[in-house]
Amino acid sequence: MDFDLPAVKPSSESTDAEDRSPSKVTYLHYRAIVANDWDIEDDDLFEKAAKAKLDHADYGVIEAERNESLLRSAEENDLKWPFQCRSGTCAMCTGVVVDGDAEMEMNLFLEDEEIDEMNLRLTCTCFPESDEVKIVCGAIQTDYVRDIARNRG
Numbered sequence: 001m002d003f004d005l006p007a008v009k010p011s012s013e014s015t016d017a018e019d020r021s022p023s024k025v026t027y028l029h030y031r032a033i034v035a036n037d038w039d040i041e042d043d044d045l046f047e048k049a050a051k052a053k054l055d056h057a058d059y060g061v062i063e064a065e066r067n068e069s070l071l072r073s074a075e076e077n078d079l080k081w082p083f084q085c086r087s088g089t090c091a092m093c094t095g096v097v098v099d100g101d102a103e104m105e106m107n108l109f110l111e112d113e114e115i116d117e118m119n120l121r122l123t124c125t126c127f128p129e130s131d132e133v134k135i136v137c138g139a140i141q142t143d144y145v146r147d148i149a150r151n152r153g
């Protein structure tokens, strides 16, 4: 018996991804936004964060390989971003991409409009696409993400 199996290409592990230079990822933890009474919608949010002399855990720049998830790259830089399943099925690792492009290879939780309009991403399955990415991590602490984590399932 013959089967025609679909071609499967693991995009995150492709040679193309390995050949591309790392992405420069600037991160800001949501708890620092709250602590400084900023708003995630502030146009100058990352400029304010850069001037605020925040701790490495709350603000900084890392190099992220194209074939590694944002969560994994953060961990390799000694950052402890929240996570639970590591497989795109919960919301614990959610970040908000403020600038640049980062694509999820697996998402079994977020709705289309949360991705397209709110720029939410599951960092455990999300890979940097653009040369520079700005992301608010720790978005599970926002009212919105906490609510969908509790109520969707």
Ligand code: FES
Binding pocket: 082, 083, 084, 085, 086, 087, 088, 089, 090, 091, 092, 093, 094, 109, 122, 123, 124, 125
């Ligand atoms: S840790 Fe659950 S979706 Fe990323």
